[in-house]
Amino acid sequence: MKTFVWKIGGEAGFGIMTTGLAFSKIVSRLGYQMFDYIEYPSLIRGGHNAYEVVVSDDRVGSSPGSIDFLVCLNKQTFELHKDQLSDNAFIIYDKDEFIPETKSTLIHVPFKKILFSLKGQQIMKNTIALGASLALLGTDLKIFNELISQQFRRKGEDVIKFNEQFAEKGYAYIIEHYKENIQQVLLPLNSESQLVMTGNEAFSLGAVIADCRMYVAYPMTPSSSVLTTLAAWQKTSRMVVRHAEDEISVINTALGGSFAGVRSAVGTSGGGFALMVESVSYAGIAEIPLVIFISQRPGPATGMPTWTEQGDLLFTVFAGHGEFPKIVLAPGDMEEMVGLTTEAFNLADIYQIPVIIMSDMYLSESHSNIKESFVTDLIKNYQVNRGKTITQTNTTPYLRYSDSSDGISPRLIPGVAGSFYQANSYEHFEDGHTTESAEERIKQVDKRARKIRTYFNNDFKTPMIYGNFNEAEVVFVSWGSNKGVILDVQKKLRSRVKTAYIHFTHVYPLKKEAVIPLLNQDKRYVLIENNAEGQFGKLLQMGLGISFSETILRYDGRAVSQQEIINKVNLK
Amino acid sequence: MSTVQDFTGYQPTWCPGCGDWGIGIAIKSALVQLGLSPSSLFVAFGIGCSGNMNDFLNAYAMHGLHGRSIPNAIGMKLANHKMTVLAVVGDGDCYGEGGNHFLHACRGNHDITVIVHDNRVYGLTTGQSAPTAQKGYKSKSTPLGIIEESVDPLSLALTQGATFVAQAFAGDTIHLGQMIKQAIEHKGFSLVNILQPCLTFNKINTYQYYMKHVYKLDDTHDKTNMLTAVNKARGVYEEKYALGVLYQVEKTAFHEQIVQLDSTTSLKDRDKFTDYNQLLPYFK
Structure with missing residues (x-):
């Protein structure tokens, strides 16, 4: 597996997001898998924006935590991210802005001078930087130019041409001055079309x-x-x-x-x-x-x-x-x-x-x-399944909340001649009218609750398991967006320790008998959540009586990182 | 043709003599006169004595949450704009809890008719001050007299873009019925504020009180002049209550300006979207 990280940073409000997305689309169209992540403050202007793209020839869902190509549109980008640079990193910068102090390979591109000579605006620095990046990564400008055309289609050919020349200048500068540094990491792959x-x-x-x-x-x-x-x-x-x-x-x-x-x-x-x-x-x-x-x-x-x-x-x-x-x-x-x-x-x-x-x-x-x-x-x-939604009824009066063994009553779409009913926020009879009768109350509470049993029987999905559960020594338990980082970590740990990942998507309500057998084995379970209190763990504790002695809980506003999971596993 | 009986649900639980009885009758007779049926009508009821009409008026209805009937009504209209849509609400419901929705619905000129039972007191919670209570009104929640000035709902509606603003009195059900009928016939946002005595909890704004303080707008009133209408509306602070249509202008309704809705097919009935070749390039 070949993976690298490209990151661009600069002042907020100057086009970093658009440029990052363009890079993501370019590598995707070249056939690579990608995952990107943005960092930005809650401001429109001012502050620092950074856009990181992980590129791989295999599935990828998180950042490895290091940067291979760092594009610095200002000095702050370098200062904020220099500690994440990998051993053989490249830095694209403009020596008229600042000079980075680093062992990384320095790639100077005169953003300011090019902008000045072409009478460009600040935002076009990005276009130069992306052009230079694509040259350094060993690909051409074909897809980038297509994206520029798409973006400025409505503004006409002149605007397209005007923008393209910034990409070309950045590209040409690398070919002319840094030919020996060019990395062949973006050779087109034969993959099917991606979105x-x-x-x-x-x-x-x-x-x-x-x-x-x-x-x-x-x-x-x-x-x-x-x-x-x-x-x-x-x-x-x-x-x-x-x-x-x-x-x-x-x-x-x-x-x-x-x-x-x-x-x-x-x-x-x-x-x-x-x-x-x-x-x-x-x-x-x-x-x-x-x-x-x-x-x-x-x-x-x-x-x-x-x-x-x-x-x-x-x-x-x-x-x-x-x-x-x-x-x-x-x-x-x-x-x-x-x-x-x-x-x-x-x-x-x-x-x-x-x-x-x-x-x-x-x-x-x-x-x-x-x-x-x-x-x-x-x-x-995909089949639209509207369940017991009906467009006609022969029942008079129509009973919107009729009692049923599965808890679900036929729901008539309003507008049908000869019928009417109300969707009542008060407790109601089967016909929808308000009631305070003890018997009717129990009937409706029980009916509504019965839907969950039906859901467990028909639609609850047992969590997906990634890795060989029976052989696994370490079993990660998590839900939602942590999937990406956990799958990436599993690959990295493959040669050292056997892991499995229990990935919950149907997080509530939990069907006890389907879930307990996954969580009560003699395994080393590690609960991973992006919060301080281990909320899904609490849900499992409450509903299933299962608790975790090992947890990774992150709550500093950042996603769980590969390294902290690896460190945790290595601890024992 | 439908009859008043078709619209009649369960026996009402309102107090004897409550203005709600008259309002209930006036609404039904207006609906019958307009040739509507319970199956061609959406009603969003609020919570309060007014909202309790839910069990007494047959329609495709949402008896929702306190204050939230107007957005329910807007949603129903957008989904099926071929239906007539009413919101039957109270003063606390519409001008207090749901005040924000009210002013924005006026702005949007949504084609719904908002019928407000304005009795200036909270009846169902047994007698606290409403937003339309007169300054100084003593109630269980304001035993020393309410400090705020009362809301002037008509001016609020007028200045926020409502295209039909009327006031009626629950003691005059024939006139009230006419107002409701005209409001429903109006295309765009219509408000009928109904001055309504609460015999049980409001001992100030009684039938006798209103008989003394209401007057009907005559033919000389210019319904298209907003400033005149606001002047009449402000009479609330001098205890002079104008009855009739204060303001009415023609403007395009909200749903008519949504390009993806057409006049013949409702959102509910249109075909499913299938042209993904238009969407997927967005991701490439």
């Missing part, structure tokens, strides 16, 4: 595939790009995308849409979800399907808006006053995000409950590539 997307974009695509017709949101980092992506697509997808006045309006608009018969979803982060919680409870008692996307960031309160954490699991699992069923799913990578999103819409319709997709900043905003055929196959094979 580059973030977790938020993967959710957006999944929602479209699942025939979601209404998405409502209020901007909140790191979930906002779902709103902007779906809004950008709305003329094509014909989804109604509403940016409402607050999160309470958001969820109640979506509940209105869902009641009226369209698949609906909302998206937010922990703080916005806190505002929605009363309405989650309404969805519970009124049995209105809804998909809720939560992208976590470190709390409490405003916390660290642009950093990552898995700190809202228990809050989410227990969100809502009163007792009612809900399902919580946690994808670990882009394939799972697209797939579980489409599944979430089916589960919401089948069980007529809120289904929550848990993401976090790390998964939501990192890009990774997936095979295009994975997506096209999903599009082809």
